[in-house]
Amino acid sequence: MASAIKPRGGAPIVTTLRRFLFAGLVVLTTSAALGLMIWALQAGGFDGLDVLLVLCFAMTLPWTVIGFWNAVIGLLIMRFSADPARAVCPLLAAADDSSPIDSSTALLSCIRNEDAVLVARNLDRMIDELVGAGVAAHFKVYVLSDSTWPEVIAAEEERIGWLTDRWRGVIEVVYRRRAENPGFKAGNVRDFCARWGAAHEFMVVLDADSLMSAETLLRMVRTLQSQPQLGILQTLMVGLPSDSAFARPFQFGMRLGMKSYSLGAAWWQGDAGPYWGHNALIRLRPFIDHCELPRITGEGPLSGWVLSHDQLEAAWMRRAGYQVRVMPTEGGSWEEHPPTLLEFIRRDLRWCQGNMQYLRLGRKALAGLHPVSRWQLRFAVMMFLASPAWLLLMLVGLLRFGNGDADLVYLSAPVLALFVLVMGMVFAPKLATLTDTLSRRAGRQRFGGGMWLILGSLTEVLFSTLLAPIMAIAHSLFLFGLVFGRAVVWGPQRRVTHGVQPLEAMRRLWPQTLFGVFAVLWLVLFASPGGLLLSPFVVGALLAVPIAVSSASPTLGRLVTKRGLWRTPDEIEPAPLVRAVKPHLVAATRQPSGAPSAALPEPLTETAD
Template sequence: MRTLDSMEAGPSAKPQMQVALVWRRWLFASLVVLTTLAALGLMVWTLQAGGFDWLDLLLVLCFAITLPWTVIGFWNAVLGLLIMRLSPDPAQSVCPLLSAADDPTPIVSSTALLSCIRNEDAAQVARHLDRMIDELADAGVADRFHIYVLSDSTWPEVIAAEEERITWLADRWSGVIDVTYRRRAQNPGFKAGNVRDFCERWGEAHDFMLVLDADSLMAAETILRMVRTLEAQPQLGILQTLMVGLPSDSAFARPFQFGMRLGMKSYSIGAAWWQADAGPYWGHNALIRLRPFIDHCELPRLAGVGPLSGWVLSHDQLEAAWMRRAGYQVRVMPIEGGSWEENPPTLLEFIRRDLRWCQGNMQYLRLSRDQLKGLHPVSRWQLRLAVMMFLASPAWVLLMMVGVLRMGFGETGPVYLPAPGAALFVLVMGMVFAPKLATILDALSSRAARQRFGGGGRLIIGSLSEMVFSMLMAPIMAIAHSLFLLGLSMGRAVVWGPQRRVTHGVRLFDALRRLWPQTLFGVFGFVWLAEHAPPGALVISPFFVGALLAVPIAVSSAAPELGRLVARIGLWRTPDEVEPAPLVRAIKPDLVAAVSQPSDAPSAAWPKPAAEVVD
């Protein structure tokens, strides 16, 4: 391996650039604070009908807790849209360290591709890696990479499948790229412990590591651009890609990833404008400089007892904060395409994934003062916001409950002032949907951009229906988060299990068993509104509609037949279906709108030669 001499260099930045960045952050913070105060002022004004009592104060406090993510998302979207419209290269303007996509510079570093798995579909893991290796081999750089499949699996049938499939992969690419399979019999630290074990065993042999999840898929062009960027920028510690959902025939996943595709670009570009060198790390599809990661990013085991102690589940944001504290930059490459993942195919799977994140983010509250010492201010706020993201859910639920209960307290006259209430509703809805509206406006301004979503008609219909879908989803998720947080306070922990990524149905009984609290909440809301609701209650009622329909949404959106239907008619079509990259065409040939090429993916009857297996 040829080691890069420049990798020992520490971070550097021109003083004038640092001054400009400080002003950016102050400007952004000022916009967020002023907007928050304006929203709170409208809320107080709305509640002035009949005086202002302790219940009104409780409503204002709950509303204040819900605002940070909403307001920050709004200004990220506004800034992102301005940059998208005014800059010839938005990604380069907010991440100036990026190497050019067509950079011919030879790759001289060694990169480990880590596929971290736990009781996953081994065939999917091998298929994705096989396609990625194929592209790296075509680019003539496969010898600069090494594949590590790092397993924490515990199910015997899964372990047997992993050994078979990874053995096949190693034999298929023997002499082209090295493939190592390692399974831990014990898995302390979960994924973070898995990666730390790799660092201790093989970290010294490589310059970078590209962390992948079981469902990750990345194009060679994207990987090589990232590697060249880290080679050229010794001050860069982590480079995170934007991940988009692979085409899906799930009626739940399609609107979700369509909405993410709409909101992600403007949001990420705007966030990168002020976060800059203190950006986020989302745990996978990111390239990491190994030496500082090994030296500075080992996570602590949290003291105490209960579900918030022990190994940290949400390791990624802490590792980003630790890397920035060590003086290395953490940046997002805000480019759509070239980095994919699978989205949960059902509402129940989506909730299960979110609750794991919820518990992991709440663990940040257990970090000691010494563990937080020296963190960059932006990193500190990212950790706080990660906690607030989930604390906002019980605040929303309480806000809706108290808000609707006040309508039946026997007061004379209006409960809320209609004029400021209407203005507040428009403001909040505008901020909530701002990231999506920004991308919609940007796409509608260009015929080529409209065609990437299947045309202007499909874009508009898909956007409107997705917004309705997201409004119905919001109370379902808020109630799920609230109940889980209540359980955490009583010592209940999440069960660490594999994600079901293939399209499958949900039985009515299973949906009722998991979503009965949402249903009861919705029933109560509608009964109360039917008895006491003034006309202004229409503003509140959508929250209870989503809760009431939780079970029908879970069952219907998981129906394979409905998923195939919406995929066939092109509802919630994404650019990866209209203009699929070769990798996507190979992995999802039946779901892309473009003409698919024949696939040479391995069949079910795979050979079983020996691979390098490390105990």
């Protein structure tokens, strides 16, 4: 295998200037917001609670301000660039490139106690497209299992055996199960590298729910073939169409916010971009040589194997001299979003614990990191630390309503201006993409028309506003529990639509409910017009249980799907792969000539009451 040529020079001057400009904008905006808040709070006399408010507000700002400027830059790129993706990722192969594939790529499906039928179905569709493109000889599939449940292991052996026999002589499928799973997913990939890594130039890491088109895979492979300095190329992942009333607004909002945010981020991150753990193409030799994760020493939940491996692997790949970039194009790379609020929280808490482990990394692990990589690790930590800061900000704000002078502060022009500014920055990524999409006839049609796009956007904003306090409380309690040794249990994500019982929701969400009851009672007793600024954020906590139960209802999910609310382009103009795996959720169309020649049995369960 030929070794890639590592660039030893620094970033191009243009990229360096972009980073300084972006940092300046973030610092100035953050300073202006903090200054505006301090000015507003002085109207009622500046005391200890005001200092606490300012400190909490400062902790919540970084992600908000960065998201705002990413969105602004992304919008400008969308409006004024003929090819936004290549404008921010100039190394990207042209979409119509037909250069020969002369490398070997491993497709790794990393699973643990997952639905084996879903895994086999997705891999079968991907293999079929690669065969149709005439490149199957350059790919090999590895199903890497860490499963421990006997019934799941039996299902894996049966379904992956079926997949192996189906494509025997066309593309090789290897199934390997570890009896133990040291290192979790990262250890699973590391085991592959030790056994088979030398046989391939590249690998694509897939989750159980991952789906990638042959067109996207080949564009990525051609990009890495032609750019030996590129170590990781990460795709933008969009949600597969869902009939979950929880997943639909979430993936609709992600689809809107992701485009402008990702383009703006790629503009200044350049060659020190992120890796999100799956649906990415990785150059194997430098990954094997430079990206092995340490086991964090010590005791407690932040020690042991690293859960959030992807950020570190990206940072170390860049430290080794290889570029890490995002391929900011929509389509061709999909994943499933959690179908219920409880599953969504469980996934987030695993990320939370993994990101907090970065605080325990030693000097050796952090030495020599690219400055952008170092800041990405810090922001990964701040993303979750902002939740208790935001929650404390709300609590202190509520307590201030016991003061007769509260309205003097909260209804003052500076506070109202600050409120509008912060809300504008929070929703900027979605507003930016919405603005660009509404301005183009083709863009509106991709979401079912302008009316449906606007209706979906308004209801999604309401949904995300109600969700914010629920998630902030969940993060805050979990971070508090980490101090006392509480940790997440490494388990599979439940991916099919299913109902949530009220008692189960109350058992998991009683802290949010209690907070909501306290906040609403406090507002009722002490409310004045200024309390309206906080009311949207406390209602979500109060309604946590009804939201969890209703949004998980399969009946409601089928209803909003049938009515077309929160439709995404993958339902209006479905790609062949999406049409194949979600036929009941996308527009009825004639199967193209390249459709799979044989069908798998239906998934275990797509909807369960």
